[in-house]
Amino acid sequence: MAFTIAISGKGGTGKTTLAALIVRYITEELGKAVLAIDADPNATLHCALGVEAGGTISDIREDILENKLKLAQTGLSKERLIEYEIQECVRECGRFDMLTMGRPEGPGCYCYVNNLLRKYLGTLSRGFPFAVIDNEAGMEHLSRRTDNEVDVLLVVTEPTIVGANSALNIHRLTESLPITVRTKALLLNRVPAAGVHEEVNKRLQSNGLKVAGTVADDEEIMEFAVTGKSLLELSPTNKAYESVKMLMAKYIETN
Ligand SMILES: Nc1ncnc2c1ncn2[C@@H]1O[C@H](COP(=O)(O)OP(=O)(O)OP(=O)(O)O)[C@@H](O)[C@H]1O
Numbered sequence: 001m002a003f004t005i006a007i008s009g010k011g012g013t014g015k016t017t018l019a020a021l022i023v024r025y026i027t028e029e030l031g032k033a034v035l036a037i038d039a040d041p042n043a044t045l046h047c048a049l050g051v052e053a054g055g056t057i058s059d060i061r062e063d064i065l066e067n068k069l070k071l072a073q074t075g076l077s078k079e080r081l082i083e084y085e086i087q088e089c090v091r092e093c094g095r096f097d098m099l100t101m102g103r104p105e106g107p108g109c110y111c112y113v114n115n116l117l118r119k120y121l122g123t124l125s126r127g128f129p130f131a132v133i134d135n136e137a138g139m140e141h142l143s144r145r146t147d148n149e150v151d152v153l154l155v156v157t158e159p160t161i162v163g164a165n166s167a168l169n170i171h172r173l174t175e176s177l178p179i180t181v182r183t184k185a186l187l188l189n190r191v192p193a194a195g196v197h198e199e200v201n202k203r204l205q206s207n208g209l210k211v212a213g214t215v216a217d218d219e220e221i222m223e224f225a226v227t228g229k230s231l232l233e234l235s236p237t238n239k240a241y242e243s244v245k246m247l248m249a250k251y252i253e254t255n
């Protein structure tokens with residue numbers, strides 16, 4: 001099974017940015033292959049990684065539901081065809097592969113379809129030592145995820161009072177989700193040069209939350225966002241990236 005790192009948090013806190021930097025850390029520093037999964041319907045991870053988006057799992061799901069897969073023409077069994085379609089969705093990008101989940105489910109009955117997809121997505125991710133999942137904002141959707149085992153759940157928040165409170169909400173929510181989370185880590189992103197404000201630290205403490213790491217508000221990252229450059233090209237000594245490396249070194253098991 002792939003060692004799975006899922007990134008979650010409120011909107012715009014830096015989930016996609018950090019997911020891209022984690023993919024970079026695993027491929028460049030650890031020299032391991034990664035399945036990068038974009039689980040946000042508004043998919044942007046491919047941009048952060050500087051690759052084209054491929055087909056989406058939601059397209060396959062709808063095709064199965066509407067019986068659009070051309071079984072007779074291919075001569076394949078339904079299961080083999082689904083496996084093939086999923087493989088087709090996977091974009092090979094050198095040191096990592098990219099999979100885009102796509103839109104959420106429509107009003108139809110998806111149990112059968114999701115069971116099939118779960119089976120083949122499981123097989124797919126078992127082929128990688130690591131999987132990094134960039135989630136959509138919020139947490140509720142995590143309970144609907146097709147894989148329900150996460151080794152590290154990284155909760156990203158801003159170093160503000162609102163951020164400290166929303167981190168607590170997310171923390172509580174993860175306790176009630178029907179997914180197995182082995183380790184949870186709270187990350188403060190976009191920390192100003194002056195550091196985390198004392199009031200924010202106090203609020204985090206009174207909320208019973210321990211901060212696993214901080215990432216600076218970084219000018220180079222902002223520049224890259226403006227020009228749409230891949231974060232894989234960020235300077236290797238970039239301070240924010242250094243912080244991501246340090247954090248991940250603590251959480252990733254390398255045997
Ligand atoms: N450490 C950082 N320093 C400077 N800018 C950052 C940092 N982290 C993220 N950003 C910028 O903040 C914006 C939001 O980041 P990002 O898209 O990664 O957030 P997100 O949580 O994935 O958002 P969404 O919820 O919309 O998916 C982007 O413009 C990104 O470049």
Ligand SMILES: [Mg+2]
Nearest residue numbers: 015016040044
């Ligand atoms: Mg995002």
